[in-house]
Every structure is written in C-alpha cells, then in structure tokens.
Amino acid sequence: MKRIPKNVFLRRDTGTGDIMLWVLLALCPSLVSAVWYFGFRALWLSFLSVLVCVVSEALWEIITRRSITITDLSAAVTGLLLSLSLPVTVPVWALVFADVTAIIIGKQIFGGVGQNIFNPALVGRGVLLVGAAADVISFTSPYDGMTTATPLTEGEVSLSALLSGSHGGSMGETSAILLIFGFGLLYCRGIVKLNAPLGMLGTLAFLTLLFGEEKFLTGDAVGAVLGGGALFGAFFMATDYSSTPATNTGRTIFGIGAGALTFVIRRWGGTAEGVCFAILTMNFFSPLIEELTAPKVYGTGGNGYERKYKAVS
Amino acid sequence: MENTVDFRAGIMLPRPPSELLADTTIIQAQPPQVSLSSSDAVSVEVGERVQIGTVIGYDRGLTVYSSVSGTVKSIEKGRIVIDNDCRNDTAPPLEYDRTSSGGLRDYMRKISLVGMGGAGFPTAKKYENSRGIRFLLVNGCECEPHLSCDRALISNLPRKVIRGALALAEAAGGASPFICVKHRSLLETLKNACAGENIRIVQVSKKFPQGSEKQLIASVLRCEVPRFRLPRDCGAIVSNCATAAAFAESLDTGLPPVRRIVTVAGSVGQCANILTPCGTAAQYLIDLCKGALPGSVIIEGGAMTGRVIDPNSTFVSLSTTGFIALTPGEINESSCIHCGGCARVCPSGIVPYKIDGAQRAGDTKELMRLCADACISCGCCSYICPAKRELTTHTTEARRILAAQREARQ
Numbered sequence: 001m002k003r004i005p006k007n008v009f010l011r012r013d014t015g016t017g018d019i020m021l022w023v024l025l026a027l028c029p030s031l032v033s034a035v036w037y038f039g040f041r042a043l044w045l046s047f048l049s050v051l052v053c054v055v056s057e058a059l060w061e062i063i064t065r066r067s068i069t070i071t072d073l074s075a076a077v078t079g080l081l082l083s084l085s086l087p088v089t090v091p092v093w094a095l096v097f098a099d100v101t102a103i104i105i106g107k108q109i110f111g112g113v114g115q116n117i118f119n120p121a122l123v124g125r126g127v128l129l130v131g132a133a134a135d136v137i138s139f140t141s142p143y144d145g146m147t148t149a150t151p152l153t154e155g156e157v158s159l160s161a162l163l164s165g166s167h168g169g170s171m172g173e174t175s176a177i178l179l180i181f182g183f184g185l186l187y188c189r190g191i192v193k194l195n196a197p198l199g200m201l202g203t204l205a206f207l208t209l210l211f212g213e214e215k216f217l218t219g220d221a222v223g224a225v226l227g228g229g230a231l232f233g234a235f236f237m238a239t240d241y242s243s244t245p246a247t248n249t250g251r252t253i254f255g256i257g258a259g260a261l262t263f264v265i266r267r268w269g270g271t272a273e274g275v276c277f278a279i280l281t282m283n284f285f286s287p288l289i290e291e292l293t294a295p296k297v298y299g300t301g302g303n304g305y306e307r308k309y310k311a312v313s
Numbered sequence: 314m315e316n317t318v319d320f321r322a323g324i325m326l327p328r329p330p331s332e333l334l335a336d337t338t339i340i341q342a343q344p345p346q347v348s349l350s351s352s353d354a355v356s357v358e359v360g361e362r363v364q365i366g367t368v369i370g371y372d373r374g375l376t377v378y379s380s381v382s383g384t385v386k387s388i389e390k391g392r393i394v395i396d397n398d399c400r401n402d403t404a405p406p407l408e409y410d411r412t413s414s415g416g417l418r419d420y421m422r423k424i425s426l427v428g429m430g431g432a433g434f435p436t437a438k439k440y441e442n443s444r445g446i447r448f449l450l451v452n453g454c455e456c457e458p459h460l461s462c463d464r465a466l467i468s469n470l471p472r473k474v475i476r477g478a479l480a481l482a483e484a485a486g487g488a489s490p491f492i493c494v495k496h497r498s499l500l501e502t503l504k505n506a507c508a509g510e511n512i513r514i515v516q517v518s519k520k521f522p523q524g525s526e527k528q529l530i531a532s533v534l535r536c537e538v539p540r541f542r543l544p545r546d547c548g549a550i551v552s553n554c555a556t557a558a559a560f561a562e563s564l565d566t567g568l569p570p571v572r573r574i575v576t577v578a579g580s581v582g583q584c585a586n587i588l589t590p591c592g593t594a595a596q597y598l599i600d601l602c603k604g605a606l607p608g609s610v611i612i613e614g615g616a617m618t619g620r621v622i623d624p625n626s627t628f629v630s631l632s633t634t635g636f637i638a639l640t641p642g643e644i645n646e647s648s649c650i651h652c653g654g655c656a657r658v659c660p661s662g663i664v665p666y667k668i669d670g671a672q673r674a675g676d677t678k679e680l681m682r683l684c685a686d687a688c689i690s691c692g693c694c695s696y697i698c699p700a701k702r703e704l705t706t707h708t709t710e711a712r713r714i715l716a717a718q719r720e721a722r723q
Contacts, residue, residue, distance in 0.1 A: 297540065
C-alpha cells in the first residue's frame with residue numbers, strides 16, 4: 001500500500017528491489033562465463049532455478065496469506081545464486097528440490113526476507129550436498145564435458161585458467177575475473193562492504209599459506225582463493241544482508257570466521273569444498289556477533305570522544 | 314582540507330536543487346493580520362489598540378506580546394487576532410539591569426525569549442542555573458537541507474549574532490562563547506565581524522544532524538552528554554543563533570522579540586527568507602512566495618524533522634524555522650532486509666531496526682535494553698532504509714513510552 005510518509009519527507013531513492021536488481025546484475029558476468037564454458041544448459045538451469053524460487057515464494061505466500069513479495073527480487077537472487085553454485089551436470093529434479101528447500105526451509109519459515117538466519121541459497125545447496133552428493137559433486141570440465149575434479153582436488157591448474165575460469169567447478173564460480181568484476185559493481189554502488197569478503201579471503205589465504213601442506217609455509221594460497229567456491233562465497237554469500245551481522249566490525253569477524261572454517265573443512269574435513277558449510281556455520285553465529293559488536297550508545301562513553309571539558313581551539 | 318569538526322555517524326544529505334532553496338536576501342513581510350496563541354489568560358479586549366510589545370496575554374507560563382501595532386479583532390479559542398495597521402508603533406521599552414548575569418536572565422524571562430531553533434524551549438529556564446557552565450555554543454549549523462534562515466541571518470547581521478552570543482555567555486555566568494557554522498563563507502563573515510571580542514568561531518561538518526544539540530556538543534567539545542542528562546552536565550549550553558540575535562536586538566530596543574526570519578522553500582513560486590512578525594499565517598507567507606505547487610504538502614520545520622501542517626491554521630511562532638512545500642514520494646513499507654544501514658547512520662549509536670521490532674511487539678523491557686531513550690528523532694534511519702520502514706516513527710514512540718515509564722517510577 002503506497003502512501004506518503006508520516007515523517008522524514010526525504011527518503012533515499014534506493015529500495016530493496018533496487019538492491020536485489022544490482023545483485024542480479026552483478027551475477028550476470030558470472031552467468032555469461034557459465035554459458036561460455038558450460039554451454040546453454042547453464043543458462044536454462046539458471047532460468048529454471050530463478051523461476052522455481054519465485055514461484056515457490058509466491059505459492060507459499062498465497063497459502064499462508066501473506067503479502068506477495070516476489071517483486072523485491074530477493075527470491076530471484078536466491079535462485080540465481082543457487083544455480084550458479086551448482087555444477088552444470090546437476091539433474092533438474094535436484095535443482096528444483098534445492099530451490100524449493102532454499103525458499104521454504106531457508107527463508108519463508110523464518111518469516112521471509114530479512115528474517116532468515118541462514119543464507120537460503122546455501123541451505124538449498126547444503127541439503128543437496130548432504131543428501132545427493134554423488135549427483136552434485138561431479139564437476140564438469142568445460143572442454144569435453146567429462147566429469148572432472150575442481151582444482152582443489154586436482155591441483156596443477158595454471159593461474160590464467162583460474163582467472164579466466166577455464167577449469168572445472170560449479171557453473172558460476174570458475175571465472176575469478178568476472179566474479180571480481182561483478183562484486184566491484186556492488187561495491188561501487190555501496191551495496192556491499194569489503195569487510196566480510198576481505199576478512200574471509202585473507203584468512204583463507206593466510207591459513208592455507210601457513211598450514212596448507214605438511215611443510216610449514218608451502219601452501220597454495222592463490223589456488224585456495226581462486227580455485228573453488230571461495231570467491232563466489234565471499235563475494236555473494238558472505239555479503240548477504242539477512243544472514244550476516246549488520247555491523248561493520250561484526251562483518252569482519254564473520255568473514256574471518258568463515259575463512260578459517262573454510263580452511264579447516266578443506267584441510268581436514270571430509271570434502272574438498274568447505275565454503276558452503278563454513279558460511280552456514282558462521283550464519284548461525286551472526287546474531288551473537290552482531291549483539292557483541294553493537295555500536296556504543298551516545299552518552300554511555302567510549303565513542304572516541306575525549307572525556308569532559310576539552311574544547312577545540 | 315577544511316578544518317571542520319565532526320561527530321559520529323550521521324549522513325551527508327544530497328543538496329536539494331537550487332530552485333528549491335532560498336538565497337540569503339531577507340524580505341520584510343507586513344501581514345494584514347496576525348493570530349497569537351494565548352491559552353492561559355487574555356489581557357486585552359476586542360477593539361483595543363495595541364502596539365508592538367504590548368502585553369496581550371499569557372501562554373503556557375510566558376507573557377505574550379503583540380507583534381504588530383493595530384486593533385484587536387477577535388479573541389477566541391485561546392487565540393488573539395490583531396489587525397495590522399502597518400504603522401509599527403512600539404510600546405515603551407522594557408527596563409533591565411545589564412550589569413549582572415542575573416539581571417540578564419530576569420530580562421530573558423520578562424521578554425519571553427524561547428529557543429528559536431525549532432524546539433521553542435524557554436530560554437530563561439535553560440539559563441536558570443548557570444553554575445558549572447563553561448561553554449556557550451551558539452548553533453548556526455542548520456543542517457536541514459531546505460532551511461536557510463540562520464544562514465541568511467548570519468550573513469546579513471553577523472554583528473547582531475556576535476553581540477547576542479556575548480550577551481548569552483554573560484547570562485550563562487561568564488561562559489566562553491562559540492559560534493558554530495558549517496559554511497566557510499559564514500565563518501569568514503563572522504571572523505571579519507569580530508572586533509577583537511573573545512569569541513570563537515568553529516566550522517563544523519556539513520553532515521546531518523550536525524545542528525542537533527548533542528551532536529554539536531560532541532563535535533565541538535569532544536564530549537558526550539551522558540545518557541538521561543542535559544547538556545549542562547558537559548558544562549555547556551546550546552542556543553540557536555536566531556535566539557542570540559533576538560536577544561541582542563531586545564537588549565538594544567527594550568522590546569520583546571516578536572519577529573523572526575522564516576524560510577519558505579521547496580516547490581513554491583519564489584523561495585525566500587522572510588522577516589515576519591509572529592502570528593503570520595503560513596498561507597500568507599506561501600502566497601507571498603507566489604504559492605505552492607498544487608498537490609504538494611506544507612511542512613513546518615525541515616524535510617527531515619518537520620511535520621505536515623495546514624497552512625491556513627498554522628501561524629509563525631518564535632520557534633518556526635521555515636515552511637517547506639514538498640511533494641513527498643509515495644513509499645511502500647516492506648520487510649526489513651537487515652542491511653544494517655539504520656545502525657550505521659544512527660548518530661545516537663542505537664539500532665533502529667531492532668527498536669522498531671521491539672516497539673511493534675510492545676516489548677518495553679527490550680526497548681530499555683536497546684537504549685531507545687537515546688533516540689533524537691533525527692530521521693537518518695528512515696532516510697537510509699531501503700525497505701522504507703517508518704523507523705523514526707517507531708523509535709520516537711519507543712522513546713516516549715520509556716520516558717513515560719521513567720516519569721511514572723519517579
């Protein structure tokens with residue numbers, strides 16, 4: 001219901017829909033690289049994923065008699081994020097299942113946009129990883145369509161391949177350059193801050209460099225950051241508004257935690273890829289981190305103003 | 314790099330297009346009639362001749378003086394309407410004792426001086442207890458984007474502001490006066506107008522809400538007013554520059570302050586700063602500015618902190634800073650997306666989205682924990698919110714609930 005504001009008659013132009021639209025635009029370069037390397041099936045899967053997410057959100061809201069919120073595009077963002085974080089060989093049934101799980105379990109049962117504790121796209125992906133691993137983790141080589149490993153398990157992928165994306169992996173996560181470009185768009189629009197991504201990637205690189213191999217200081221930090229889903233996760237999952245702390249310091253802590261957990265899971269865990277569960281775990285701690293890093297209230301001291309009676313000259 | 318001082322958080326509001334802003338030229342208005350509020354008692358009769366400065370009644374403990382010369386036309390519902398004969402006859406000047414700060418404070422009370430920055434708090438009450446006051450901040454920041462009445466005042470009458478600041482500092486028991494402005498040009502004007510007086514001119518940031526008392530103290534004195542306390546606990550009193558100028562004028566003429574500069578801006582034919590007597594109808598000033606755009610609403614105060622008024626039944630008072638005609642964009646309140654923008658911009662360091670939620674849920678205990686009482690209702694959170702939630706409405710309401718609760722306990 002549109003009406004004129006009750007007070008504060010100046011409002012910023014940017015609305016929720018604009019923010020989500022920019023996220024979609026920022027994912028477009030990665031979608032292009034997905035189509036370029038993995039063929040039109042990537043485009044069709046992404047389209048299907050967005051459609052299923054939007055439809056399931058609308059259906060849920062019709063059934064529960066809430067107002068329909070698909071125009072804020074957050075469901076579309078979830079759909080695109082989810083499809084791009086899966087390999088191109090994913091069966092259609094698995095994708096649809098993940099989409100519905102993401103929207104219903106990941107988002108709507110918490111109360112819809114902004115209320116969810118976990119990143120919906122990662123919930124969908126996580127459920128697939130746990131429940132249907134064999135179908136999901138068979139990554140595809142961009143050239144022969146054969147099942148291959150990601151650089152994380154295979155190793156020995158050249159830096160140019162890592163940057164351009166001509167290696168195995170999920171649809172949207174292979175081309176580092178285009179991911180950085182898309183994230184740059186969001187950053188320049190002021191939609192996301194660098195805290196969480198830099199914290200996460202920095203910690204991951206640092207820990208990998210130190211402890212990545214048996215011998216101290218011989219780890220492949222570049223491969224760890226560019227090879228798997230770390231960039232994609234850091235740029236588009238660790239910057240999600242709902243499931244990360246709202247404070248800047250909190251976001252830095254979130255990023256550092258996610259980076260450390262990613263490293264731990266990759267190095268000693270059961271799977272080669274740890275980003276998904278690292279971020280999901282940190283999502284769980286977000287409300288706590290936010291509470292602990294809440295800003296200092298004016299008049300309670302500690303805001304960096306010097307104590308009493310010191311005037312400027 | 315300008316040598317400005319700054320406070321925590323806040324926002325840089327975009328400057329409205331210049332056709333919506335008034336320049337610093339001051340126009341004089343002579344309305345055909347004025348309507349003054351006098352709710353406690355009326356001391357004139359219909360048909361009586363009054364002059365500028367004649368006592369005509371009492372309103373909420375303050376003496377009401379006529380702002381024009383002319384005849385009383387009607388008295389109803391606590392309002393006295395006076396027909397203006399435009400002769401500007403003045404009543405005999407009031408006596409005062411300039412030699413002591415107590416004398417100045419008595420004079421403040423006598424002339425019913427109130428804060429002219431918007432809140433309208435009786436100045437005499439603010440200066441009542443001058444013990445421990447070390448700083449007098451004269452607030453010329455005017456951070457509301459459409460308002461320029463203080464800017465017009467300072468650039469046209471810098472001497473009057475300086476003399477007023479010195480007089481207020483004296484009334485505060487010899488505090489050291491500061492004048493705070495945000496524009497370089499005003500800083501220069503004031504510095505040039507200072508004839509060796511012991512007064513400091515400070516340039517503050519252009520951020521919103523720099524003009525808020527607490528934020529100004531934080532910027533200039535680098536200390537925070539403790540929670541639940543008043544600026545005097547920082548050893549400071551903050552007064553608007555228009556109050557200072559009105560006080561200086563009153564000391565010169567012996568007449569009570571009955572006129573002020575009002576900004577009329579926004580989508581009106583010709584934006585202007587108008588020097589007008591109290592009691593002028595908002596509609597008269599808007600017509601003087603060639604009318605407001607059809608479909609716009611009239612806001613008293615600024616676009617951030619003001620409220621919508623009916624221009625026919627709203628009259629200028631000493632605390633009216635401006636009338637802004639705006640066509641606000643329609644908004645559609647949606648769910649909070651937890652972006653954290655409100656918490657980042659909040660100059661009080663509270664978390665508006667949480668307070669909003671707790672207030673809607675009626676959780677008073679949580680409101681207390683979230684320090685909702687620290688809200689200054691500046692509107693930054695509502696401005697920044699992408700979900701267009703009415704955060705300011707709810708935090709202000711939360712603060713009101715907590716204040717009522719505290720009062721009940723005492």
